[in-house]
Amino acid sequence: MNPFATELNERLKAKAPGIYNMLSRKGKESYFPKTGILSQSMQAKGSAINATIGMAFEDDFSPVHFRSLKRLINLDPKKIFPYAGCSGLPELRKRWKVMQLQKNPILQGKPTSLPVVTCALSHGLSIASMLFLNPGDTVIIPDLYWGNYNMLIKDHCDANFDTYPLYKGQKMDLESLRDRLSGTSIGKKIVAMNFPNNPTGYTPTEIEMREITDILKTSAEHGNHIIVLCDDAYFGLVYEDGVEKQSLFAHIADIHENVLAVKIDGATKEDYVWGFRVGFITYAAKGLDDDVYSILENKTAGGIRSSISSSPHISQSLLLEAYRDPDYQAEKQSKYDLLRSRYETVKAVIAANGKRYKEFFTPLPYNSGYFMCVSLADGLDGDAIRKTLIEKYSTGVIYIHGVIRLAYSAVAKDKIETLYENLYAACKEQ
Ligand SMILES: Cc1ncc(COP(=O)(O)O)c(C=O)c1O
Incomplete structure (x- = not known):
């Protein structure tokens, strides 16, 4: 074990032994090097002659760059071309924390x-998995989840998924979740939650969110150590009253010393910058102080340094400018309104035609996000329907986990009815 990792582990063991025990073997080994190139370079910052870092500077200390690139971007070259640092731009990190608080008022005081900063949410998920999952560990996860979890979490860490049904009728199957967390084998449990959910576009109601919080708390009180991965990719896109608007992370941030909440979020979907590759990992558990948080941040930075080294500077700078822009909130609202209007259209189309559609497909509960899913009537071949839709109706949908996922976020309002009618026609052809 590297001596820096040992030092971090000793501090963590002394202050928060439960959190130390939650770390995987790789998580225990993880550290950000104190004497590496980056740290030595940081120490030399401001020196008259600085021959430390692997970048090139002009004689006036401005970063070397091509005008052909710079002229495309209306930002100071210093905010574009140099490395942004392994943990991301300090100003952006602080800003995002303030924004998390604004979006989740119940985080106040926790x-x-x-x-x-991670290279978007996928990277955040893979770092979090590396820090907390040992080969053979089991992740408790609903049966309807984003397909890339298979590679990012399961394959990446040689872990297993213990799936429970997301739904029971029109509600969440929280009894099954409770079962998974209250079994007789007490120990480390890893739970992955993603709301609004991909693929189903479901977010728990306020009542369900309280129950999930209670399930996690009760399980911790029985002696389990629970790591909750909160994938908030589609945060903010909730369209119904009574559906929870704040993150699960905010609800569980201080429920118990044995519940570590890990928030994986970012600008990708929330701010419609899929290609920017900017996400974040944030930690919370009851009773942790800044020193423990700095250890977790340090181990996370180690995971970043050992994977992609650092996230893109240009997109972090662009986002920071956008977040300071007085028009940001209004623009965000207008894009929310756009997605919401498509959601309303989907609901109207289903309300008008649902009885007819029922012969072939039935919507699963949905209330938020980018997507909704339909389950197919017995005997229908989802993949064949998907292919017919492309070949005969020039219509693309996803067939996954035995359901058809429709990304209404990507379909103009006036095409939404046709989308469902095409699906109906393709089913009828089978
Ligand atoms: C639930 C969920 N989590 C994470 C991601 C990954 O997002 P990113 O593009 O930021 O890596 C996605 C992308 O589709 C997603 O649907």
Whole structure:
């Protein structure tokens, strides 16, 4: 074990032994090097002659760059071309933390770490998995989840998924979740939650969110150590009253010393910058102080340094400018309104035609996000229907986990009815 990792582990063991025990073997080994190139370079910052870092500077210390690139971007070259640092731009990290608080008022007064910048949420998920999952560990997860979890979490860490049904009728099957967390084998449990859910576009109601919080708390009180991965990719896109608007992370941030909440969020979907590759990992558990959070941030930075080294500077700078822009909130609202209007259209189309559609497909509960799913009537071949839709109706949908996922976020309002009618026609052809 590297001596820096040992030092971090000793501090963590002394202050928060439960959190130390939650770390995987890789998580225990993880550290951000104190004497590496980056740290030595940081120490030399401001020196008259600085021959430390692997970048090139002009004689006036401005970063070397091509005008052909710079002229495309209306930002100071210093905010574009140099490395952004492994944990991300400090100003962006602080800003995102303030924004998390604004979006989740119940976080007020609950200490959390400073968010660490990742190369978007996929990278955040893979870092979090590396830090907390040992080969053979089991992740408790609903049966309807984003397909890339298979590679990012399961394959990446040689872990297993213990799936429970997301739904029971029109509600969440929280009894099954409770079963998974209250079994007789007490120990480390890893739970993955994603709301609004991909693929189903479901977010728990306020009542369900309280129940989930209670399930996690009760399980911790029985002696389990629970790591909750909160994938908030589609945060903010809730369209119904009575559906929870704040993150699960905010609800569980201080429920118990044995519940570590790990928030994986970012600009990708929330701010419609899929290609920017900016996400964040943030930690919270009851009773943790800044020193423990800094250890977790340090181990996270180690995971970043050892995978992609650092996230893109240009997109972090662009986002920071956007977040300071007085028009940001209004623009965000207008894009929310756009997606919401498509959601309303989907609901109207289903309300008008649902009885007829029922012969072939039935919507699963949905209330938020980018998507909704339909389950197919017995005997229908989902993949064949998907292919017919492309070949005969020039219509693309996803067939996954035995259901058809429709990304209404990507379909103009006046095409939504046709989308469902095409699906109906393709089913009828089978
Ligand atoms: C639930 C969920 N989590 C994470 C991601 C990954 O997002 P990113 O593009 O930021 O890596 C996606 C992308 O589709 C997603 O649907």
